[in-house]
Amino acid sequence: MIKCKTSKEIGGMGHSKKRKEDARFIQGKGNYVDDVKLPGMLYMDIVRSPYAYAKIKNIDATKALEIPGVIAVVTGKDLEKYNLHWMPTLMSDTQMVLPTDTVMYQAQEVAAVIATDRYIARDGKEAVMVDYEPMDPVMDPFEALNPDAPVLRSDKEGKTDNHIWNWKVGDKEKTEEIFSNADVVVKQQMHIPRIHVASIETCGCVASYDKVENHLTMYMTTQAPHAIRTVIALVAGHVGLTEEKIRVISPDIGGGFGGKVPVYPGYVIAIAVSFLTGAPIKWIEDRSENLQADSFARDYHITAEMAGTSDGKIQATRFKVLADHGYTDASANPSKFPTGLFSIGTGSYDYGAAYMEADAVYTNKPPGGVAYRCSFRVTEAVHAIERMTDMFARKVGKDPAQLRMENFIKKEDFPWASPTGWSYDSGDYHAGLQKAMDAIGYDDLRKEQLELRKEGKFLGIGISTFTEVVGAGPAQDFDILGIKMFDSAEIRVHPTGKAIARFGTKSQGQGHETTYAQIIAEELGIPMEHIQIEEGDTDTAPYGLGTYASRSTPTAGAAAAMAARKLRDKAKKIAAFLMEVSEEDLDWEPGKFFVKGAPEKSKTIQELIFAAYTNHPPGMEGGFEAVHYYDPPNLTFPSGAYICVAEVDAETCDIKVRRFVAIDDCGNIINPMIVQGQVHGGLTQGIAPAMYEELIYDKAGNILNGTFMDYLVPTAVESPSWETGHTITPAPHHPIGAKGVGESPTVGAPPAIVNAIVDAVSHLGIKHLEIPVTPFKLYKELKAVGYFNETA
Amino acid sequence: MIAENFSYAAPSSIQEAITMLHEYGEDAKILAGGHSLIPMMKLRFASPTHLIDINNIPGLSYIREEDGFLKIGAMTREVDVEDSELIKSKYHLFGDATKLIADPQVRNFGTLGGNLAHGDAANDHPAVMMSLGASVIITGNEGSREVSLDDFFHGFYTTAVEHGEILTEIKIPVAKGRFGSAYHKAERKVGDYATAGVAATLQFDESGVCNRVGLGLTNVSPTPMRVSRAEELLMGSRVSEQDIAAAAKMAAEDCSPSEDLRGNVDYKRHLVKVITKRMLTKALGRAK
């Protein structure tokens, strides 16, 4: 049981409080961006390229403009007049808003049609005639590096190849030395394929520019409203849209998962058109546009190696990455981290040397590099380390659980300095894995597996014991376009003891309206029901970098606790004044200050708040408000131990996850119900890339699965019944000891699933399977090792 | 996603609908369940200028045994087949198939007639109906004609239904004596079109000799197909394990799948073999 310091009425940390935000969602009263309707609003639809790489010879809008209700057709040439045809990416690369001469991927924006209604806009889009001169696209990232490959970014002066950047971390020489002397080396090439977050709500906006006030209100699906406001000001400041003239409102968001961090061209076009026409412009993507043009995730080709002793001690790892970024590097990473936090890839294991190197290339694919419910490329790293750990265990003939137990960083060795430069804050990996093994009945499963094999049936057990790294971040290292990645909370308590608190983050389903209220209730003793939480309006909320990478609790959650503590200090001063004692003579229990040794002499927090407005001590500021900007001293390192049991049909190769146990450690828990819910959801987004999802392109650059008919988002039938649990190792440096959890399961689940499937067929000679592991892929692999030839 | 505009009419009789088809010409389309057609129109893969909605025509939705036939009205919804006690008690392959067709909402609207008349080898009912030896009634200005499903599918999205005609009924010889049937398809996720699907129907006389057999395949040939060679082998046999294995092998050999995202030719043939074996075995079990 989780211990709670507060009563159920106060509802601080550890209580499974039901969510405050549910009332509107279950009654159809949520307010998503497509629900926003403004007087005189026009609709925008976007003409997109059918080619992956082509010159635009001509755009003829005559026919479109003849359709009654079509107001305008906007092209790159129109935007060029205002120098708005290109925009910077978060990684300081450049991206077209609308092209003036060349399209670089299929479904790229080519022109925008503005009309009085969305149906007419769509008709207008069909009527715009674009004359293309197609060119041979570069689709393979390895071929993109060939010396004779066409230089895709010829717009960049002096660019002679498709290489974007090279990044490395770790001790190369030491790692090489270990590898050359090691007993055992395992090596595997693997691809973490291109996938898409596919939130059920697509992206969209309503840009509303008021010509009289020179003021822009931007309703948009963004996970980071303040950062967006700053970006708009940086892009459009030269036409008079300075930051105080911009209000970004992020209404209810129908799922984000990283896909609603970037600035998409559609947003910028809508702003430009609203600025020019003075009319509000609504742009809502359809699903095909969302899948085909919005930021992808992953797409890392990894050559992974692990070296160790023949008795199973891991000694070193070496990862080499080729990152396919599409035609521009539009990753959503902190500025100094081109591969995000990939360097966490030494995982949960105690060894001394690692070296990682990555190269990024341009291809004719959509730009992106967002997270898909993951903290900046951690999933790619965890997949590599957990697959290699299994391969190594198999090679040295050890049980994968046993080998992990023997190589884990020990509880007492934290804080632990990783070979790639991280300082892991805390963890108890042995306890987590033991709990997972007990829950699933590990030893019995191993026996059953052997029995079933005798009958020709395949059962596999797969483990993933991962370490996440979240909560960016410490301002000395982490920034986005130079803005430091702290986050904020502002608490304003009214005279009657009820409060409103505002944040720079933005929930997309994580339940902030509930959990932030619980943090404040924990610290201040006000019932959480009486604390209203507001996010997503840059006019009212304090500046923050937004919600992604599991950073809200580690940063804004900490800010809430710190701001609440400032208020509690103030309350203490008022209590001392009212009860005529010194502050040292007072003790706190949630909800009141009392005199030490005389608990009957007390003042409730509500009385003290009222006094702050009616009877505050001389010399003290009146009112009861506090703001805190929290700059974390370190990242937090949540961890998990996951075990998957998979059954493989020996004839059809169908794969069924029979059981899946997930034990998560996210430090102290604010709301167990919400944490569990996050784990459930993350696990389904873990099985998705492990077994179902992948964006597939042909050689000509066509996307082959750009709708939900072929991009296979798991339903309740594919998703197993998840079994969840926790261990608690608080983050020592965090005000409330919490670590963040929203993404751990998406990071940790895929290797557990793949390890289970490989384990099921390893006796037939299968060593590795690429994700998504589909029955078709498994069939081909089994056939390649001669399995079906024998049974035919 | 929005369709091109079109005119819409909802006639209240078959004759009226047929007259409209003639009046509007080749660009008119029949709207039945709409769950294949409307998404295609929204994606602008199809842009009919006239839609003739036959949902308001009474008397096209029924499931009954009559004159030695199981008769199913063309506008019978998938959900009605799923819920029908008659179907559940005798024709088990329908229950197997409908569960795997799209999803419950789509099955509330999707019709059996539409599933056939769409002419898509990826749909499930063609194989189901072929294995049952079904024929369809097609109604036009000249009256009605009956076409065996063996002669119904002409090519990709084209069938024996000529312009100006409407598919109005499906006719299946009733199950007699020891009758068993089964359907399964391999799919990438629930509701997907088949990677490969197999419908098997077996009927035995009192001495245990097979006197009716049907083996239909889904999505492994340009048009829906039955495996005649295997049917001939099984007909008159006692359907032994060896017979089933031989039939499964023939099914795999005789189908002509093409490679796509769902799998390559080899994998699909392999699936046809495995699923044929399993469905014949299941149908045999149900015929006991």
Place this chain on the structure above:
Amino acid sequence: MAIDIKLKVNGTEHSATVEPRTLLVHLIRENLSMTGTHIGCDTSSCGACTVLIDGKSAKSCTILAVQANGKEITTVEGMATAEGLHPLQEGFHLNHALHCGFCTPGMMLRAVELLEKNPNPTEEEIRWGIAGNLCRCTGYNNIVKAIQWASAKMQDKELPSTEPEFV
């Protein structure tokens, strides 16, 4: 080309003049300004647009407004009554069966028909019963739980615990 239609939505008569191509979901959201019904895909794959048409769950992005002429439609806005929330609404809230809320209206309306036809569904029947509704946030566990809870509530049976089993 526009067509006059009449339909009842959540018990109230409405009339509208629509183009034949107008989708039912747009009629509900735009003409009638009930925005609880959502659009998540274009291919009738996701179920966010699910409403009831004469009691049958239907994907309103794949049905023309003209096809709803003369029908009775129920949307999420019509689930609660004067007596309070529908048991499914209550069940979704108490069992944390929603995160972002976008799929929730469609998911609940699909469950209305599921429970109507099968008042005591097994977990397997629930999972197959909501196979036409995608949720990207919850992992479905708690949606199953919520539907089971509503099933008990609607039959005045003992209510299952709504506490998370997270130990």
